[in-house]
Amino acid sequence: MLRKIRAVLAAIFFTIITLLFLDFTGTIHAWFGWMAKIQFLPAILALNAGVVIILMILTLMFGRIYCSVICPLGVLQDIVSWINGRRGRKHRMRFSWSPAKSWLRYGVLALFIVAIVAGIGSFAALLEPYSAYGRIVSNLFAPLYQWGNNVLAYIAERVDSYAFYSKDVWLKNIPTCIIAAVTFVIIVVLAWKNGRTWCNTICPVGTVLGWLSRYSLLSVKIDKDKCTSCGLCTRGCKASCIDYKGHAIDYSRCVACMDCIDNCTHGAISYSFRYRRQTPAAATETGGNPGSDTANGRRNFLSATALVATAAAMNAQEKKVDGGLAVIADKEIPERKTAIVPPGAVSLKHFYQHCTACQLCVSVCPNDVLRPSGGLLTLMQPEMSYERGYCRPECTKCSEVCPAGAILPVSAAEKSAIQIGHAVWIRKNCIVITDNVECGNCARHCPTGAIVMVPVRERHRYRHGNMENDGEDRTPALKIPAIDTEKCIGCGACENLCPARPFSAIYVEGHEVHSEI
Amino acid sequence: MTASGAAVAGLSACAGKPENASGTEGSGEMTYRTNPNTGDKVSLLGFGMMRLPFIKDKKAEDGRGVIDQEEVNHLVDYAIEHGVNYFDTSPAYCQGMSEESTGIALSRYPRDSYFIATKISNFSESTHSFEASKEMYLNSLKYLKTDYIDYYLLHSLSNMEDFRKRYLDNGILDFLMEERAAGRIRNLGFSYHGHKEFFDYLMSVHDRYHWDFVQIQMNYLDWEYAEKIKSKNTNADYMYHELEKRNIPVIIMEPLLGGRLSKVPENILAEFKEREPELSVASWAFRFVGSYPGVLTALSGMTRMEHLQDNLKTYSPLDPLTEDELAFLHHIAHLMMQYKTVPCNDCQYCMPCPYGIDIPGILLHYNKCINEGNLPTTSQDPEYRKARRAYLVGYDRSVPKLRQADHCTGCGQCNPHCPQGIDIPKELHRIDAYVEKLKQETL
Numbered sequence: 027m028l029r030k031i032r033a034v035l036a037a038i039f040f041t042i043i044t045l046l047f048l049d050f051t052g053t054i055h056a057w058f059g060w061m062a063k064i065q066f067l068p069a070i071l072a073l074n075a076g077v078v079i080i081l082m083i084l085t086l087m088f089g090r091i092y093c094s095v096i097c098p099l100g101v102l103q104d105i106v107s108w109i110n111g112r113r114g115r116k117h118r119m120r121f122s123w124s125p126a127k128s129w130l131r132y133g134v135l136a137l138f139i140v141a142i143v144a145g146i147g148s149f150a151a152l153l154e155p156y157s158a159y160g161r162i163v164s165n166l167f168a169p170l171y172q173w174g175n176n177v178l179a180y181i182a183e184r185v186d187s188y189a190f191y192s193k194d195v196w197l198k199n200i201p202t203c204i205i206a207a208v209t210f211v212i213i214v215v216l217a218w219k220n221g222r223t224w225c226n227t228i229c230p231v232g233t234v235l236g237w238l239s240r241y242s243l244l245s246v247k248i249d250k251d252k253c254t255s256c257g258l259c260t261r262g263c264k265a266s267c268i269d270y271k272g273h274a275i276d277y278s279r280c281v282a283c284m285d286c287i288d289n290c291t292h293g294a295i296s297y298s299f300r301y302r303r304q305t306p307a308a309a310t311e312t313g314g315n316p317g318s319d320t321a322n323g324r325r326n327f328l329s330a331t332a333l334v335a336t337a338a339a340m341n342a343q344e345k346k347v348d349g350g351l352a353v354i355a356d357k358e359i360p361e362r363k364t365a366i367v368p369p370g371a372v373s374l375k376h377f378y379q380h381c382t383a384c385q386l387c388v389s390v391c392p393n394d395v396l397r398p399s400g401g402l403l404t405l406m407q408p409e410m411s412y413e414r415g416y417c418r419p420e421c422t423k424c425s426e427v428c429p430a431g432a433i434l435p436v437s438a439a440e441k442s443a444i445q446i447g448h449a450v451w452i453r454k455n456c457i458v459i460t461d462n463v464e465c466g467n468c469a470r471h472c473p474t475g476a477i478v479m480v481p482v483r484e485r486h487r488y489r490h491g492n493m494e495n496d497g498e499d500r501t502p503a504l505k506i507p508a509i510d511t512e513k514c515i516g517c518g519a520c521e522n523l524c525p526a527r528p529f530s531a532i533y534v535e536g537h538e539v540h541s542e543i
Numbered sequence: 544m545t546a547s548g549a550a551v552a553g554l555s556a557c558a559g560k561p562e563n564a565s566g567t568e569g570s571g572e573m574t575y576r577t578n579p580n581t582g583d584k585v586s587l588l589g590f591g592m593m594r595l596p597f598i599k600d601k602k603a604e605d606g607r608g609v610i611d612q613e614e615v616n617h618l619v620d621y622a623i624e625h626g627v628n629y630f631d632t633s634p635a636y637c638q639g640m641s642e643e644s645t646g647i648a649l650s651r652y653p654r655d656s657y658f659i660a661t662k663i664s665n666f667s668e669s670t671h672s673f674e675a676s677k678e679m680y681l682n683s684l685k686y687l688k689t690d691y692i693d694y695y696l697l698h699s700l701s702n703m704e705d706f707r708k709r710y711l712d713n714g715i716l717d718f719l720m721e722e723r724a725a726g727r728i729r730n731l732g733f734s735y736h737g738h739k740e741f742f743d744y745l746m747s748v749h750d751r752y753h754w755d756f757v758q759i760q761m762n763y764l765d766w767e768y769a770e771k772i773k774s775k776n777t778n779a780d781y782m783y784h785e786l787e788k789r790n791i792p793v794i795i796m797e798p799l800l801g802g803r804l805s806k807v808p809e810n811i812l813a814e815f816k817e818r819e820p821e822l823s824v825a826s827w828a829f830r831f832v833g834s835y836p837g838v839l840t841a842l843s844g845m846t847r848m849e850h851l852q853d854n855l856k857t858y859s860p861l862d863p864l865t866e867d868e869l870a871f872l873h874h875i876a877h878l879m880m881q882y883k884t885v886p887c888n889d890c891q892y893c894m895p896c897p898y899g900i901d902i903p904g905i906l907l908h909y910n911k912c913i914n915e916g917n918l919p920t921t922s923q924d925p926e927y928r929k930a931r932r933a934y935l936v937g938y939d940r941s942v943p944k945l946r947q948a949d950h951c952t953g954c955g956q957c958n959p960h961c962p963q964g965i966d967i968p969k970e971l972h973r974i975d976a977y978v979e980k981l982k983q984e985t986l
Contacts, residue, residue: 418983457898457952463956464955470972523950525952
């Protein structure tokens with residue numbers, strides 16, 4: 027029963043979270059956007075104390091049900107493992123108990139925390155489970171979903187229906203796509219063979235929640251009196267955490283999947299209050315000296331969570347501080363000195379330190395502006411570019427969906443006053459100069475009126491002091507754009523709509539720290 | 544699909560039966576008109592070779608499209624079989640490939656079984672010289688695989704300056720008159736898109752040039768409203784009567800306004816269908832022009848077999864409008880004037896835009912949305928959401944994003960080419976501003 031409830035809840039969460047990354051229309055976000063916001067690390071980074079506390083309480087009460095229900099990467103592994111198990115009993119009961127690889131878990135966690143504190147978002151993003159899953163879906167499955175949608179759009183067009191519209195499918199960033207594919211393969215292989223290996227050795231969230239779940243109010247327990255030491259529970263445990271010989275369960279690794287309860291043919295395993303009938307003997311089962319171990323564990327946990335919280339708090343302070351070297355992403359077209367990040371990101375620094383590179387914003391951006399960056403330190407964390415569209419004034423989708431507080435919520439009105447960058451005019455590309463024609467398309471589309479059209483002056487004539495035809499223009503002078511950077515918000519309308527190709531004659535440079543007009 | 548459908552239709556037509564259940568006419572003979580000057584017996588339906596079918600998504604090495612020659616041949620075969628004998632082309636049509644395609648299709652028939660009309664389309668400054676213009680004429684002969692042209696037109700006269708530059712100063716008009724005298728041009732005339740005054744001028748020099756025919760834009764909308772739609776144009780009734788007065792045969796272009804008189808708003812459609820449920824809307828437009836006896840032929844750019852079949856039905860034979868029906872069409876024209884559509888007939892003269900804008904695509908989508916009631920003027924409209932989606936989703940479907948109005952630079956290079964006198968950049972910017980309002984929901 028408990029197992030079924032877990033499976034149903036997991037299926038619901040998994041399906042909807044997956045759809046969050048697939049649905050580019052934003053319909054599902056309106057109802058279920060919160061499912062991304064209750065993910066553990068994003069919530070910590072967003073300093074979303076309420077969610078973090080609730081998740082901790084949840085874990086302290088029920089064990090790691092977060093890992094079994096809410097975490098999409100965890101559920102993905104369960105699905106893979108389950109598919110393997112469907113091949114037969116031999117495969118379903120393929121697990122065995124193994125000792126915890128504590129040094130690896132704590133080592134990875136320490137590295138992870140260091141990466142966050144140091145602001146190397148790309149490394150942290152690599153390990154963060156929810157983000158890893160987001161990348162897998164948005165890079166590997168979203169294209170399939172979109173192609174499917176495009177087929178429907180094609181049909182809809184034929185029957186004169188506007189129910190579906192087609193969506194450009196494009197490779198947004200090769201390294202990110204490769205990383206997503208490699209992550210996917212690793213996860214699938216590990217889960218196929220050994221179930222929850224990733225969660226119990228690598229995953230930093232799993233490690234942190236593992237500490238907590240050692241003290242959970244409710245837990246799976248083996249009744250020694252009923253147990254026949256048949257080993258079925260161990261062989262069916264994808265977390266490899268049941269030592270049936272010692273009647274012991276490693277609660278730091280147990281993800282509360284309840285499989286063992288159903289597997290036990292003698293009803294020896296139950297999910298119940300841990301501390302109600304605790305005898306000294308039972309306590310010993312969790313390993314060694316009960317009192318001191320528990321105290322140690324508690325201290326460990328507290329210090330570890332404190333560390334995570336400190337890292338986040340430090341970031342929060344730093345976002346107000348100017349200075350430091352901005353991370354410059356390598357861009358091909360056009361080459362920007364400073365990356366552009368969405369309104370609500372506050373500053374590059376704030377953005378990079380909070381973003382877990384889950385690609386949710388990339389998935390929902392309706393204008394194909396956001397894409398994962400290719401820079402080493404910000405790898406997979408999104409940035410903006412305007413060759414496919416521009417940051418449209420009415421859209422605030424990325425700020426609505428960001429679960430990690432990297433893009434803080436902004437209203438459309440606020441957005442129109444946030445300067446995320448400024449436009450730069452490149453004379454040699456401008457068609458007014460090259461083609462000698464009227465244009466002004468940039469000025470026409472500037473939402474803040476930051477571009478004024480001024481008459482072209484043949485600069486060199488004045489410089490040399492001998493103007494031909496005495497400075498008299500016989501034809502009305504053509505006009506070129508001049509940018510008022512005080513008003514420019516860096517939305518990229520000018521860059522996107524500039525007729526000059528392949529290089530726009532006007533492009534946006536990002537701002538390290540966003541400001542308001 | 545088209546081919547088999549046509550074959551079936553062809554068979555039934557041969558058997559002398561109506562093509563479908565609704566057709567009570569069309570089984571008879573094509574109506575012919577006689578050219579008073581040459582005695583040519585010209586079919587009332589003329590085949591316009593301006594809207595030939597292209598093979599979808601196929602591009603030649605030079606980037607131009609590829610005409611579906613097989614289909615063109617098929618259409619021409621069917622047309623000739625059903626009595627059409629007037630074919631109107633130009634060196635400018637279909638990305639410059641219409642003449643060649645027409646030549647291929649027609650040269651399979653005896654030269655004296657059809658009339659060819661083509662034009663001297665020396666719009667570009669580089670073709671203004673005598674040599675270049677003459678070369679254009681000689682090329683027409685070559686492409687059309689003939690040594691004479693039945694109807695040769697000065698293409699799209701619109702004002703004195705243009706007329707002088709293209710035809711007088713370079714001496715090409717004198718040359719063409721010599722060619723006429725030599726019999727290589729059997730009829731010399733012009734097509735007209737312009738102001739009344741210049742039309743009067745051209746009539747006043749009739750004695751000098753002796754226009755053998757004139758091609759005008761005539762239909763029940765332009766009859767009385769051409770000037771109202773665009774002040775640079777002349778009402779068709781004026782031009783028709785001026786020509787009739789001088790006994791100059793009239794050839795009709797844009798009888799259907801590029802489809803604007805067949806794809807009509809729902810309430811107008813209802814009026815048509817209420818009156819004649821079995822007749823196509825297009826047939827009214829063709830009957831209108833056909834009912835004027837001075838009309839030698841009415842050109843229709845028939846891209847698809849259905850167009851051809853419907854037109855053949857209308858003119859085989861022509862059932863002239865009654866007084867009452869004429870009044871009805873004037874009433875319809877009045878109704879149509881209430882719709883603020885852009886008078887674009889999809890002639891493609893403005894194309895290609897040097898910056899890649901799909902000008903007709905944008906304007907036609909706009910018109911389509913007006914006609915279908917999908918052009919909300921305020922967000923309070925009861926159908927606002929549906930209409931907004933239809934406009935925006937349909938826009939992306941009709942016109943690729945990079946070719947939409949927001950990319951128009953306003954350089955204005957298209958404007959001189961529009962025979963309808965549309966201020967294209969102005970319209971595109973207006974539509975773009977409207978689309979912005981839809982997108983931002985600030986209507």
